[in-house]
Amino acid sequence: xxxxxxMKSALQAYVDGFNSGDPAAVTALFADDAxxxxxxxxxxxxxxxxxxxxxGNAVAAGAKLSLDAPIRGSHGDRAAMAFxxxxxxxxxxxxxxxxxxxxxxxxxxxAHWGLDDIEQ
Numbered sequence: 801x802x803x804x805x806x807m808k809s810a811l812q813a814y815v816d817g818f819n820s821g822d823p824a825a826v827t828a829l830f831a832d833d834a835x836x837x838x839x840x841x842x843x844x845x846x847x848x849x850x851x852x853x854x855x856g857n858a859v860a861a862g863a864k865l866s867l868d869a870p871i872r873g874s875h876g877d878r879a880a881m882a883f884x885x886x887x888x889x890x891x892x893x894x895x896x897x898x899x900x901x902x903x904x905x906x907x908x909x910x911a912h913w914g915l916d917d918i919e920q
Contacts, residue, residue, distance in 0.1 A: 893919075894912065896911050897909075
């Protein structure tokens with residue numbers, strides 16, 4: 801099982817990768833067979849090609865992330881973070897819950913946000 805330190809470090813690296821405009825740094829945190837659900841309720845994106853495309857587009861759109869609270873661990877294989885996605889003219893308040901494999905790679909990302917969480 802991944803350690804708290806591994807999971808929290810990975811989530812900080814996720815934020816840092818976004819904010820430095822480096823989608824490859826973000827996608828490197830994911831296992832090749834990972835699943836991304838953003839937002840929860842949308843169909844899942846599965847596998848390396850879909851994840852590379854999703855994060856490439858998000859970073860290219862100019863998204864910057866700011867933590868709203870410290871990154872949280874768990875007694876299991878999940879960690880979560882509350883943050884805001886800041887883009888020109890818009891902010892989305894999000895909670896991401898990530899599930900990790902034994903190697904410390906993200907195998908599932910679930911983004912929790914709804915229409916009420918978007919500020920124009």
